[in-house]
Amino acid sequence: MQRALSIDPGKCTGCLQCELACSFEHTGLFNPSRSVIRVFTFHEEGRFVPYTCTQCAEAWCLQACPVDAIAINAATGAKEINEATCVGCKVCTIACPFGTVNYSQATGKVVKCDLCGGDPQCAEACPTQAITFVDADQTGLERMRHWAVKTDAAAHA
Amino acid sequence: MHFLVAGGGPAGVTACETLRRLDPAAEITLLCGEPGEPYGRMAIPYYLIGNIDAEGTRLRKRHGYWEGLGIPLRHDRIASLVPDRDQVILEGGERLDFDRLLIATGAHPVSPPIPGIDLPGVVHCWTLEDAHAIAERADEGSKVVLMGAGFIGCIILESLVKRGVRLSVIEQGPRMVPRMLDEVAGGMLQAHCESQGVRVLTGTRAESIAESGGRLAVATSQGEIPADLVIVATGVRSNTGFLDGSGVDCDQGVLVDEHLESSRAGVFAAGDVAQGPDLLGGNRQVHAIQPTAVEHGRIAALNMAGQGARYPGSLNMNILDTLGLVSVSFGNWEGGGEHQTLSLDSRDAGRYLKLVFDDQDRLRGAIAVGHTEKVGILRGLIQSRRPLRGWRERLQRDPTRIAEAYVGAIEASA
Ligand SMILES: Cc1cc2nc3c(=O)[nH]c(=O)nc-3n(C[C@H](O)[C@H](O)[C@H](O)COP(=O)(O)OP(=O)(O)OC[C@H]3O[C@@H](n4cnc5c(N)ncnc54)[C@H](O)[C@@H]3O)c2cc1C
Ligand code: SF4
Numbered sequence: 001m002q003r004a005l006s007i008d009p010g011k012c013t014g015c016l017q018c019e020l021a022c023s024f025e026h027t028g029l030f031n032p033s034r035s036v037i038r039v040f041t042f043h044e045e046g047r048f049v050p051y052t053c054t055q056c057a058e059a060w061c062l063q064a065c066p067v068d069a070i071a072i073n074a075a076t077g078a079k080e081i082n083e084a085t086c087v088g089c090k091v092c093t094i095a096c097p098f099g100t101v102n103y104s105q106a107t108g109k110v111v112k113c114d115l116c117g118g119d120p121q122c123a124e125a126c127p128t129q130a131i132t133f134v135d136a137d138q139t140g141l142e143r144m145r146h147w148a149v150k151t152d153a154a155a156h157a
Numbered sequence: 158m159h160f161l162v163a164g165g166g167p168a169g170v171t172a173c174e175t176l177r178r179l180d181p182a183a184e185i186t187l188l189c190g191e192p193g194e195p196y197g198r199m200a201i202p203y204y205l206i207g208n209i210d211a212e213g214t215r216l217r218k219r220h221g222y223w224e225g226l227g228i229p230l231r232h233d234r235i236a237s238l239v240p241d242r243d244q245v246i247l248e249g250g251e252r253l254d255f256d257r258l259l260i261a262t263g264a265h266p267v268s269p270p271i272p273g274i275d276l277p278g279v280v281h282c283w284t285l286e287d288a289h290a291i292a293e294r295a296d297e298g299s300k301v302v303l304m305g306a307g308f309i310g311c312i313i314l315e316s317l318v319k320r321g322v323r324l325s326v327i328e329q330g331p332r333m334v335p336r337m338l339d340e341v342a343g344g345m346l347q348a349h350c351e352s353q354g355v356r357v358l359t360g361t362r363a364e365s366i367a368e369s370g371g372r373l374a375v376a377t378s379q380g381e382i383p384a385d386l387v388i389v390a391t392g393v394r395s396n397t398g399f400l401d402g403s404g405v406d407c408d409q410g411v412l413v414d415e416h417l418e419s420s421r422a423g424v425f426a427a428g429d430v431a432q433g434p435d436l437l438g439g440n441r442q443v444h445a446i447q448p449t450a451v452e453h454g455r456i457a458a459l460n461m462a463g464q465g466a467r468y469p470g471s472l473n474m475n476i477l478d479t480l481g482l483v484s485v486s487f488g489n490w491e492g493g494g495e496h497q498t499l500s501l502d503s504r505d506a507g508r509y510l511k512l513v514f515d516d517q518d519r520l521r522g523a524i525a526v527g528h529t530e531k532v533g534i535l536r537g538l539i540q541s542r543r544p545l546r547g548w549r550e551r552l553q554r555d556p557t558r559i560a561e562a563y564v565g566a567i568e569a570s571a
Contacts (some may be wrong), residue, residue, distance in 0.1 A: 038531075063448075063452075066198075067197060067199075067213065067214070085218070087213075088203075089202075090476045090529075092484070093476065094533055094535075096536075097536045097540055099532060099534065099535075103211055105529075150469075151452045151468065152456050152469075
């Protein structure tokens with residue numbers, strides 16, 4: 001059974017440990033601006049919402065890439081950027097309707113959540129279990145799924 | 158069942174892969190109109206600066222990929238589609254029967270009919286072969302004139318500058334990328350290019366090209382510009398010529414319905430050659446972009462295999478990185494009519510954001526300059542047609558909160 005990130009915004013206190021852990025895992029630096037998970041703050045309601053790629057079935061980014069730089073990790077199901085192949089054209093950043101593939105000026109390539117190869121550091125770091133890594137069919141993924149913008153009305157092949 | 162796919166670009170390749178997944182036993186033939194394995198035109202700018210080699214431009218990288226799929230690549234082109242029979246005649250003379258045909262033959266660049274346009278040293282930038290020709294002449298210090306500052310012109314502009322050429326850009330329209338950016342954004346792009354040493358002449362027409370002693374000179378309505386190389390990027394047109402008299406209706410491209418099927422049953426079209434439904438409604442459109450090519454390819458294949466997939470339409474969108482200035486545009490950024498436009502103009506800081514909503518607070522189009530974070534949500538909002546009720550006032554004060562509005566709206570609907 002593949003696992004997925006489950007996000008429960010009700011439990012998030014906005015401590016940003018996930019952003020720190022994510023940036024450290026991917027860049028070796030504690031630099032939230034380079035994190036691929038992002039905590040949105042809703043000041044008006046005093047709410048915090050961690051937000052990252054859901055590894056969606058449509059894989060818009062992967063489909064759009066002109067040089068085959070995005071592949072599915074067979075073990076984790078994550079859509080991963082192959083940095084050596086990516087030319088930095090950014091077409092995946094506009095193809096992804098969730099805005100979860102982003103261009104990094106620092107590397108000239110794009111970055112997205114890769115589930116840390118199966119041991120997501122954001123979930124590890126979260127002190128309140130707002131982010132957990134659980135069996136895929138138990139996640140709150142439906143939240144984004146019913147937002148899921150489809151290109152066709154048929155079942156996916 | 159024999160699926161014949163004509164065109165080895167992203168539309169044809171995606172269709173072949175989808176067909177193979179749906180029907181492991183079917184006979185599938187991919188006709189490639191250019192030498193070598195299928196490649197992506199989008200990779201050309203990176204090839205021009207030596208970031209990747211020719212192999213790096215291939216749409217699929219694995220060796221033996223096509224053999225592995227059991228899909229033979231045939232290097233030939235369709236010369237004509239037989240009117241009363243499911244058969245094509247190839248340029249090589251052979252006839253091929255098919256059960257379903259996908260026309261994914263892309264487009265070709267067009268040139269303005271001016272004297273000198275056929276001179277050696279006047280080239281397009283559309284194929285890998287064109288790229289070789291450019292690489293040969295666009296050396297450090299050479300003078301290059303780029304005719305046309307449309308999307309394709311602008312997308313190769315950076316590569317030319319990085320090669321160290323002295324670049325002049327001529328655009329007939331009132332601003333750079335007039336079909337992608339409004340006056341503010343186009344103006345920002347022009348100012349940025351000029352600050353990086355590129356000469357940009359908008360509202361300027363090339364009138365003729367002359368050659369003497371191996372040197373070219375482009376006569377324009379603003380005077381003459383010397384050149385070692387002239388790159389013509391003044392537009393492209395769908396490759397539909399071979400369909401004349403075949404019973405396939407064409408306008409700007411092959412007219413297709415919401416199943417990507419043409420007026421002739423069993424004949425489908427996808428990508429730059431197809432004129433299909435527009436997500437925002439209205440007349441059918443050719444949206445000659447990579448994301449549309451792959452969506453078309455996949456959905457056409459679903460229908461060719463009898464899966465009955467309905468396509469809600471393509472969304473026009475582009476992203477450009479011009480010497481460090483990133484600009485994006487989506488959908489109906491022009492606004493007008495009952496649309497409401499929110500914009501934040503921080504030109505001095507190199508940023509600009511324009512959002513166009515309909516009368517039900519649904520995003521219909523956008524332009525962003527200097528913003529690269531989460532730009533994809535603009536597509537998500539347009540495509541999902543989610544009204545952003547309750548956010549209008551906050552967005553009016555600060556449109557850059559659009560990502561928050563999006564996540565907030567997902568949350569509210571959960
Ligand atoms: C330099 C450059 C940069 C670009 N950058 C971007 C970008 O950043 N973002 C973006 O969205 N788009 C970009 N594009 C556009 C994008 O490449 C096209 O939209 C895309 O390639 C369309 O795919 P397609 O499969 O429809 O057609 P194509 O890729 O054009 O493929 C068509 C294929 O059909 C073949 N063919 C032609 N005639 C026949 C025939 N009669 N019989 C059989 N085969 C035939 C051709 O040889 C070719 O192999 C760029 C294009 C260029 C040239
Ligand atoms: S930015 Fe990189 S990963 Fe994204 S589409 Fe372009 S080449 Fe592929």
